[in-house]
Amino acid sequence: MAGRVRGAAPPRAIAAGDVVAAFSRVLAEWTAAQIVHVDAGSERAAVLELDWSGPEPASVEDLGEVSPLRLTHHSWDGGLSYCNYEWVLPRSYKVIGNLPPLHDEPSRSYSTGWWLGDQLARQRRWDAGVREDPVDPGVAAYTGAEMNDLLGEPAEPHTGIRILNVGGVESLDCERLVRRFPNVTDLGLRGDLGLLSAAGSLNGLGSLRRLHIVDLFGMGGDDRLLPQRVPALEALLLHSVPAEYAAAMRSAWRREVPNGTFVDIRGARKPEWVAENRDNPLRGWGDREQISGARVKKAVAQYRSTRRAVMAALAEEPDGDRRARLVEIGRRYGEAFNRLDGRSPFIETVEREELFAALDLIVDEAEAAHGSAMPWARESLASGVDTVRDW
Template structure:
């Protein structure tokens, strides 16, 4: 359903245990035939136990946000113009905001209201100190470094220079800590600072970690050695940056109902998260969804990325009655007939599947066509035939095939260049291992391969500029991976020197 300017919608927000409301202020029509209309959505300052009455509707006004670095701003963003399932139109008013919309997001009514409430729960004096520092560009000495009072992140380099963690109190706007080791003093500092909402740590002292006194929203941790992890009630995202012990027990609010776990490759055991709300798995080579559903039967969001990989047990998704959001990327091995239909996933609001079997793409898209018209956010793209998969399984540029601004010819050239460079480096590695690190001929040939790799992309981009930030990073990453693999099989190379050569030669 496409809304009209002025329409007001409400939706029940489970975390707030209330209805929240938003207004569509205007519709932005697409600039191209392939584009889709966007709706400018404004979050409103209203919560209720039931949809708003007529009198409440007439008193609606924008939510004014001043949490963290927001300064009396409204939450007003462009989103997909199709109204999601679960949203109910309750009336219409002249647009309550007419300012130009410059941000893009998704339907998240109630999100800013929750963040504003959490902000207002912090002591007023602390909030005032934060706001004053956020506008202060004066420098303070912290650990021998001159930093702005508005600095929001402390990394390991800074922490290592501190003789006393109390020096961090000179930075009232700290919201992020990135540390190698989470010591008891650092944990105490984080627990005493309500503004620190993100922690990234590689090592924890001891086998138990209790964060219940903190206000963290996001935690990235290497869990090696941990047996007990107690999360605070505000925790929303837990990223495991290494393997977790099968004995690791995690305590979270409502057994993880509001938590999303990010993990690489394999399904973690994570004892204690029996009502886990979200799971993101990356780098999948092979995954049986039956095991996922059995372990986490209350999932509301499941997002899966292959390297590419094989996905089996797709029919078991029907046993996730609360599933709202599901996505796959570069995953194969299933058919459209195996994917549950809308009657099995009645609460599904968001279905994105990219780079999937052609035999699955068509039937899934057709099956959910009516739900898409009714508000399901449906994107089924890059249907792959078996011959494509066989040809591109080891092609790191496979995602270029089907990317909107990249031609099929350029995608093929990139794949061909990768294979050619990989083959040449494999042959050279054998000679390099025998010749030793001082062989000038090997060094010259390595430099010639890097120059040829770089110049090929230069020529491709000159014919039709298409290499943007993402592609530039991908080209760099593929080259460094190739050089690291060259070293891994016995080749002798100074990768830093070769990367500098690449940077000096590239035109994009």
């Protein structure tokens, strides 16, 4: 959801041929790109980066003779720096004029977020003989456990961190996070039905330009970000968050889309969904376009049936029969998902890994219940699956 009617014009006026300019932090200069095509159906803009940087331009004349940026760094072979972005022009970008399109073919690359300047900076380093990207002291990444340990120690605020990502969050106090990292401009928080507390404190990040929250809960409507508190926000990405929080954020930011804030809110969850899916390792399948709701229900039912069978076998079968029984359970699991995949397959690399991870989760639970490691149980289940699976 980006607060607009699908098929309408871009929220900020852009058209084919428009040249846009933006300040690039990595270049410490302004840079520019041309809009080659605007697609109302996909709500995407094909953007061609220009081989230019310099002081802030007032018009296209300030760029001089322009040419597309071609990339030869790392594995690039001279192709254009050309990508489809969401068609919401970020609020810090500006249109400085229009030129005849420098390219007329469609782009096959897609990205969320306009990152003008990053490729030009890499290309210039490469041309100067620098083969490794420098370590950016302003970028930091932690696990949820590492972050909680860090926040539990007395320390001065880390004012130099601009880009902060925290993954695997089980619980996180946003008030302490903001106090420790007050100048963050790009914040990513990912959990697995984890809990965020004091999420309203994120309004204290006055320079925030991008917020991405995935699979975290505990936030209510009063925790919404307020446009007057974070006026520079250009991207609000929420996926699998409380329904009340999602609705409040959507309401607060819908009117900011025409000003250059891209809003993508999906997977608003009610408390009942959280309760039902806390022990469901395949819950993410419900948000994938290629997997129908009926298939998701059958997949979850099969997982739960397999879990019951494994737990019963490990609790009741004599030691000598356990391996054979688990191989058979694995075989039935594999056959069930062969049938579910059917004539229009949807199980690809990610789904295949998740199906095996779901079996590992069952064994983890059994090991905790029995107080002993069971590597042979994992091997037996996987062996049974591998004898029959088509995915």
